[in-house]
Amino acid sequence: MKSLLRYLLFSVLLAVGQISYAAGLQVTPIVLDIKQTQKSDGLWLTNTSNADMDVQVRVFKWDQNNRTDVLNPTSDFVASPPMIKIQSGNKQFVRLVRVGQAQAQIEQAYRIVVDELPLESAASKGLTFALRYSVPVFIQGMSTSTPALLKWHLEPGTKGNVLLTISNSGTTRAKLSDLKFTSNKGQTLVINQGLFGYALANSTRQWSVSRQSRLFASGGTFHAVMNGKTLQVSVPGFGL
Structure with a gap:
């Protein structure tokens, strides 16, 4: 299960061995938002390569503990079909059906993990190419939604790194992108370009953001894009 945590974002894995064909699995959409009353939704899987491919689809509950x-594996959703062979140039619709899930007050988060599996013929030749998508799925809560409300905190880590902790007391997630930090002394560090991560509803998430402790020690301002809107947050330092 721990290995799955490495693939919260789309990842491409290349193991030792020569690849004889190009990667060609495409998944759309890249995020699913499901209403509380909605019973099903789905993904389109497209094979754009010149070879047939076997694909596995699994559903996991996504929490931040x-x-x-x-x-964690869940029975809240069923993927149909869970195992697919997609011929070259074809596409397949995978239906995601909610099964007996208790209604929750706040937004619930899941991950649909889609794996391209090596064909038997490729495996026999030592070709171990694997492609994985991890698609976020969010189910609307029953209560009136409140925007993400974040509390930011900096602290030194035990390995000489700097830890950023974000607590979200809102009932919907915060999607954070394009994160950078400007210290109170005027120095700027670009931490991440593109997607940085999510702070799920009513949850706390921590990241190691740098090993430049002195830059963060006096505090400063984080600049980011949250749910598509620019954000600036002043955060106190921790001293050294």
């Missing part, structure tokens, strides 16, 4: 992402 002990300040980290946790994925």
Whole structure:
């Protein structure tokens, strides 16, 4: 299960061995938002390569416990079909059906993990190419939604790194992108370009953001894009 946490974002894995064909699995959409009353939704899987491919689809409940992402198998959703062979140039619709899930007051988060599996012929030749998508799925809560409300905190880590902890007391997630930090002394560090991560509803998430402790020690301002809107947050330092 721990290995799944490495793939919260789309990842491409290349193991030792020569690849004889190009990667060609495409998944759309890249995020699913499901209403409380909605019973099903789905993904389109497209094979754009010149070879047939076997694909596996699994569903996991996504929580943030002990300040980290946790994925656990769930029966709240059923993927149909869960195992697929997609011929070259073809596409397949995978239906995601909600099954007996208790209604929750706040937004619930899941991950649909889609794996391209090596064909038997490729495996026999030592070709171990694998492609994985991890698609976020969010189910609207029953209560009136409140925007993400974040509390930011900096602290030194035990390995000479700097830890950023974000607590979200809102009932919907915060999607954070393009994160940078400007210290109170005027120095700027670009931490991440593109997607940085999510702070799920009513959850706390922690990241290691740098090993430049002195830059963060006096505090400063984080600049980011949250749910598509620019954001600036002043955060106190921790001294050294």
